Amino acid sequence: MTATIGNAMKPLHTNRLILRNWEDRDRDLFFRINSDERVMEFFPFRRNRTEADAKLSEMRDDIERKGFGFAAAEIAAIGECIGFVGLTRTDHLPFLPEGTIEIGWRLVPEFWGHGYVSEASRAWLAFGFDTLGSDEIVSFAVRDNRRSTAVMERIGMTADPTRDFDHPGVPESHPHLRPHAFYSLKRRDWEEQKRAAN
Ligand SMILES: CC(C)(COP(=O)(O)OP(=O)(O)OC[C@H]1O[C@@H](n2cnc3c(N)ncnc32)[C@H](O)[C@@H]1OP(=O)(O)O)[C@@H](O)C(=O)NCCC(=O)NCCS
DSSP states (O other): OOOOOOSOOOOEEOSSEEEEOOOGGGHHHHHHHHHOTTTTTTOSOOOOHHHHHHHHHHHHHHHHHHSOSEEEEEETTTTEEEEEEEEEEEOOTTTSOTTEEEEEEEEOGGGTTSSHHHHHHHHHHHIIIIISOOSEEEEEEETTOHHHHHHHHHTTOEEOGGGOEEOTTSOTTOGGGOEEEEEEEEHHHHHHHHHHHO
16 A cells, blocks of 8 residues: 655655755756766667756656655755656556556766665655555666666665566667566565664
């Protein structure tokens, strides 16, 4: 069961980050994370500036309506957005039933390797389980996207190869990007990990 929040997103604060809705000042950065070849290595599309601007506006409205989404991650000390980390509802039938809550991320390369995504993800997991009342949060990535599956493992998610799938949104023209590794974190395991950490 997943609750609807139904109001504007309240920023989440972590040690180093502010997780918040998109703003117009993020547009250059958002274009970069939709067009940079390193960032988009495992995606079958690139967005030009016009498409990226439209997507940012769409995501901002969606987050405004729902109270969460793939939200901007800003380094508090420098006031600069470095990419996104967040939760979204997803459904790719028959692999992901309606109402599935996915955690996802994308940063500009100069901020990889500092633990920012793991830090933000822990805040989003707490939001998903505590505020949304989710029973399970999932994530998936192109099988070769080791940097992404490493984040999943770092934040306590478990691979479930029985749920691996060929992503239906990836065109036949990119066969190497179709096979996806599936990870999940169940509420009971998240609570157990929290207890063990305290
Ligand atoms: C996938 C992606 C988000 C991972 O970013 P990341 O910075 O490696 O992720 P984390 O925040 O977990 O950082 C972990 C790294 O920071 C290091 N680190 C430094 N300080 C740290 C800290 N305080 N806490 C945790 N890790 C820390 C870790 O050792 C690790 O380094 P390593 O990669 O050399 O092993 C990034 O590579 C990316 O944006 N890729 C392109 C987009 C993409 O593929 N998105 C996913 C689609 S499914």
